[in-house]
Amino acid sequence: MDIVRSMKILEVKNLNISIAGTIILENINFSVEKGEVLAIIGPNGAGKTVLLKSLIGLMNYSGSVTWSQGIKRGYVPQRMDIETDVPLTVKEFFHLHESAPSDKKIIEVLGYVQLDTKILASGFGEISVGQRQRILVAWSVLGSPDVLLFDEPTADIDVAGQESIYNMLYHLQTNLGLTVILVSHDLNVVYRHASTVLCLNRQNLCLGAPREVLTPEQLLSLYGGEKAFFEHKHKH
Amino acid sequence: MNEMILPLLVAAFVAACASLLGSFAILKKMALVGDAMSHVALPGMGLAVLFKFNPFIGAVAFLIISVIGIWVVEYKTSLSLDTIVGVFFTTSLAIGALITPNQDLLEALFGNITELSALESVISICLSVFLIFALFYIHKKLTLCMISAEIAHSVGIQTRKLEFFYLLIFALAVALGIRFVGALLMGSLVIIPAASAKNIAKSLRAFLTWSMIFGVIAATLGIYISYSRKLAPGPVFILISSFFFIASLVIMQLRKTR
Numbered sequence: 001m002d003i004v005r006s007m008k009i010l011e012v013k014n015l016n017i018s019i020a021g022t023i024i025l026e027n028i029n030f031s032v033e034k035g036e037v038l039a040i041i042g043p044n045g046a047g048k049t050v051l052l053k054s055l056i057g058l059m060n061y062s063g064s065v066t067w068s069q070g071i072k073r074g075y076v077p078q079r080m081d082i083e084t085d086v087p088l089t090v091k092e093f094f095h096l097h098e099s100a101p102s103d104k105k106i107i108e109v110l111g112y113v114q115l116d117t118k119i120l121a122s123g124f125g126e127i128s129v130g131q132r133q134r135i136l137v138a139w140s141v142l143g144s145p146d147v148l149l150f151d152e153p154t155a156d157i158d159v160a161g162q163e164s165i166y167n168m169l170y171h172l173q174t175n176l177g178l179t180v181i182l183v184s185h186d187l188n189v190v191y192r193h194a195s196t197v198l199c200l201n202r203q204n205l206c207l208g209a210p211r212e213v214l215t216p217e218q219l220l221s222l223y224g225g226e227k228a229f230f231e232h233k234h235k236h
Numbered sequence: 237m238n239e240m241i242l243p244l245l246v247a248a249f250v251a252a253c254a255s256l257l258g259s260f261a262i263l264k265k266m267a268l269v270g271d272a273m274s275h276v277a278l279p280g281m282g283l284a285v286l287f288k289f290n291p292f293i294g295a296v297a298f299l300i301i302s303v304i305g306i307w308v309v310e311y312k313t314s315l316s317l318d319t320i321v322g323v324f325f326t327t328s329l330a331i332g333a334l335i336t337p338n339q340d341l342l343e344a345l346f347g348n349i350t351e352l353s354a355l356e357s358v359i360s361i362c363l364s365v366f367l368i369f370a371l372f373y374i375h376k377k378l379t380l381c382m383i384s385a386e387i388a389h390s391v392g393i394q395t396r397k398l399e400f401f402y403l404l405i406f407a408l409a410v411a412l413g414i415r416f417v418g419a420l421l422m423g424s425l426v427i428i429p430a431a432s433a434k435n436i437a438k439s440l441r442a443f444l445t446w447s448m449i450f451g452v453i454a455a456t457l458g459i460y461i462s463y464s465r466k467l468a469p470g471p472v473f474i475l476i477s478s479f480f481f482i483a484s485l486v487i488m489q490l491r492k493t494r
Contacts (some may be wrong), residue, residue, distance in 0.1 A: 077386050082383060087437045087439060
């Protein structure tokens with residue numbers, strides 16, 4: 001078990017990202033081990049989404065992002081802006097996956113996200129936002145990934161829906177032995193599901209087990225409004 | 237009747253190719269790209285007329301240069317594709333209008349498929365078939381890329397390369413279609429059949445199929461009517477396509493109220 005735990009699957013060193021001359025992320029360092037659930041938290045505009053995108057090569061950056069060899073990744077974006085009348089059924093959306101999934105495999109992943117197979121015949125733009133997020137989660141595990149990256153997967157969903165999505169993520173993680181990297185704004189979720197938390201506000205503000213690093217002082221400096229952030233910046 | 241067969245076949249294949257292409261343009265909400273792209277072909281055709289070489293070659297050369305141009309500008313700046321082509325290509329239309337001799341301008345703007353030689357017709361059909369196959373070959377990746385470039389990228393699809401490949405197919409299809417409907421109406425050849433199909437289709441398969449069916453029927457009917465009534469084929473095609481579009485809108489509304 002210890003051997004498995006010490007398997008590093010991602011190492012990020014000196015990650016810096018600027019967009020149009022504005023520094024978004026500065027000197028970010030962390031690593032992720034197999035089976036870990038890493039939650040990235042921080043206020044709006046802290047660079048959480050940018051960090052996640054840089055990990056899968058969607059953003060240009062300086063520094064290094066090193067995945068261990070042969071790692072397969074699944075990604076679920078924050079939201080998918082899609083027209084309600086897009087001519088695409090849910091089943092067809094699954095068939096767009098490069099792994100060319102069989103019907104059996106599609107039914108299997110639908111089971112993971114607790115959706116009925118009836119949804120396969122529905123239009124991908126017609127289903128509810130919550131259902132679409134579940135479909136995206138199911139889609140992301142089609143290719144049997146080793147690691148899943150979630151960008152605030154419940155941003156547009158009501159509280160009950162959020163709860164069930166996180167429970168489902170937890171089951172996926174434990175049943176399939178996946179490593180999970182997720183962006184979240186919900187501290188309850190972080191306490192309950194994450195093994196490690198990375199507090200982000202342009203820089204790495206903390207990194208460690210949630211109950212150890214999320215002290216009231218740390219949270220105040222992270223979320224304490226502009227004043228706290230401003231003061232914090234000046235201490236460095 | 238016999239002289240009608242070859243233009244009829246060319247129009248059907250070119251329309252099938254353009255409609256299929258338009259389906260993906262609609263998915264990415266880049267409906268105006270085809271319109272603007274056809275304008276860039278005009279200076280190429282103008283130069284071809286001036287220096288007496290095949291207008292198709294002139295159009296293709298200018299289109300490919302412009303595709304490389306917009307692809308580079310899109311990734312070097314944060315401008316949207318619609319903005320880039322909007323500015324870039326209307327400028328081309330202005331240049332094309334100035335350098336194309338007056339007597340050829342009308343044909344370049346509105347097309348004339350009946351002027352194609354037998355060899356040109358055969359090449360047009362072969363190229364259309366090739367482009368249709370190329371589009372079907374990449375259609376899954378392309379659809380994913382059009383609905384979410386992020387997700388496509390996350391599963392290892394090289395979205396920039398794919399977009400470049402698509403724009404290249406677009407350029408060749410525009411060069412083909414421009415002899416049929418002309419630079420001004422080319423955008424409609426690409427977009428109207430696909431827009432009509434989207435009104436009635438719920439699945440991707442139905443969308444692509446109906447788009448091609450609408451394109452082919454409008455093209456063959458357009459050629460037939462233009463021959464029998466001695467009218468320009470391009471505008472007749474567009475009018476028939478528009479009729480299909482209105483019919484598809486009615487069907488859509490009827491379904492909604494049901």
